[in-house]
Amino acid sequence: MMYKKMRSLGTMMSLVLTASMISGCSIANPQEQIDAVVDSGESENSDTQTEEQVKVDTKDGIGSSEHTNILSGDDGSQDAPGFFSDETGGEKEDNTDEKLSSDQSVNTAYNVGGPTYKLVTKEYSIKYDGDVTFPENNENSKDYSNGILFEGVTQSVLMDEEWKDIYPELYKTLYDQTQNVIEKADGWANSTAEEAKAQYEDSAQNGYTFFGPFENTDDYSIKRSDNTVLSIYCFNYEFTGGVHGIYGASGQTFDVESGKELDLGDVVTVPEEELDKIILTKLHEIEEYDGQFSLAEDGLKSYRYYAEFDTNSDVHEYKYKWYMSDDGIHIIFNVYEIASYADGMQDIVIGYEEYPGLVESRFIPEENTGYCRREDIPVWKKGNDSDIHYIHYNYYPTDYDDMDDEMISAEDLELVMENGSSAKIGGGFSIRRDRGLKSYRVGTPEGREYIYVIIPIENDYYYLNVFDITDGSVTYVGDQGFHYLEESIYGGFDIDTLYSNPDNMHFGQVLNSLGTYTCYGSYKVGKNGMPELVSKEFHIAWKSEEAYSKTKLSADIVGEDGTVLQSGVTLPVGTHVIPYKTDGETYIDCKLDDDRIVRFTYTSFEYPASFKEGEVDDLFEGLKYAG
Missing domain, CATH: 2.40.128 (Lipocalin)
Incomplete structure (x- = not known):
């Protein structure tokens, strides 16, 4: 007998909305997810929640640690420190709100085509740590998870540090969003693992099969990046038992200058009804059989630019899921939204100038850009x-x-x-x-x-x-x-x-x-x-963080742009240096504890590298070598 146990409607709503809150990308329309469960005829019995903590075994080699669900707010712990923090756990001073003034030094970012970004990722593999085992000779009760309750990938996007002073608002927006992901991801993973654990033990004790592990995997990518917009494509796959998993995508698009997340209504000039006509035309162009998108016309009536969704009322409006790429504005419809699961996701594209006047002119990319x-x-x-x-x-x-x-x-x-x-x-x-x-x-x-x-x-x-x-x-x-x-x-x-x-x-x-x-x-x-x-x-990027000088060293004080501010400075014994920049041939710039930048000049760059005072291995303690 195949084991099926679905979340209650309340639990499913919590999962959908929590995933959106953590990542910033809203994948599913909550009411449509609920309708899909109800229409399937599957059980709505809620899973038993346990308070036992689950150990996190991360794939990145950081090691195991115990976590509770910090989303619930009942773990009693203090907020996690900032992810760029000092040794005491306190956040570094945040100057992202300061405007770039005319007397500031020139930023070293290569300012062509817009800022650059990096991907923040954590992988999870949470193993079962209880005592319940599956029977050896029961073909109807098997563990297909190999003892793993939950696997997942959580992601977020940050702006590279060298653009911080050029686009401080967007830098701060992405920083704050990533901080939120980091603070809440472990709780989210452990909460899902606890649900899997309850199902795992129930299956083993009652002769069912456990089809695991549960999974929640992000896959983020940038679809358009220039001096006007940043548009992120957010794909997610989730499996929490049942016949199959659920997958979907959404987008986040930001105004690079203001840091504001844009709604589709900020980008197009026509009311929803006019946009829906264009969307229907585009859907019919890709229709594979008659009636494939027959639900779309009525379904689109609930879509709004600035949607409201209230589970306690009859207001069930849905936001368009969209992103921008080099070829136009893409509108996403996930499974069950306008067609069946078997029909899959739909991604239609409306060219920037395909319908004259549809897109605000400032969001149309310049011609002949890469x-x-x-x-x-x-x-x-x-x-x-x-x-x-x-x-x-x-x-x-x-x-x-x-x-x-x-x-x-x-x-x-x-x-x-x-x-x-x-x-x-x-x-x-x-x-x-x-x-x-x-x-x-x-x-x-x-x-x-x-x-x-x-x-x-x-x-x-x-x-x-x-x-x-x-x-x-x-x-x-x-x-x-x-x-x-x-x-x-x-x-x-x-x-x-x-x-x-x-x-x-x-x-x-x-x-x-x-x-x-x-x-x-x-x-x-x-x-x-x-x-x-x-x-x-x-x-x-990765470097020796605990290098201290063992002798006096000569160096130049330089600015962020490499300009020499003071030459021939003598650094005392015990100076803490953190590698920062290099030309890969003649010098290396290092940060000091007071945030000054010092430049060491090499007499030999190849290993064993040397300054005029001698080989670097004799001049510093705390250097780490790989291999």
């Missing part, structure tokens, strides 16, 4: 794609590929276009089947278009492979090796770069001139499509 956005390109095993007529990858399997259900083992990779044009690259790789390959579609002002695909290799390195897909045909351009830029922050979250600006893409490398550190430079799309270094200034 773009860089995530492209979801599926990966198929060679030979299994005969009926596929959209852009995809084929991988050529190794002899070990069929031996592992979780990992793809490939010898070669091939990019295939909609028209059948293809290009193949050699070199083996291994990736998780459920993650695929991270790809970007990159366009230049000259009209050339490329696919950038990241293929991971050992020790946190990867190859960036470049395909030229201009005019629909594909040729392979080449590859370049880089290092992932992940760094850990408060709460076990990791930060990695998000590519959104073709004139300012951050790619990383590893250097060893003051301990081991990862650093990133700014690159643009070169004439042949390969990344081309823009500036010789590299920002340092």
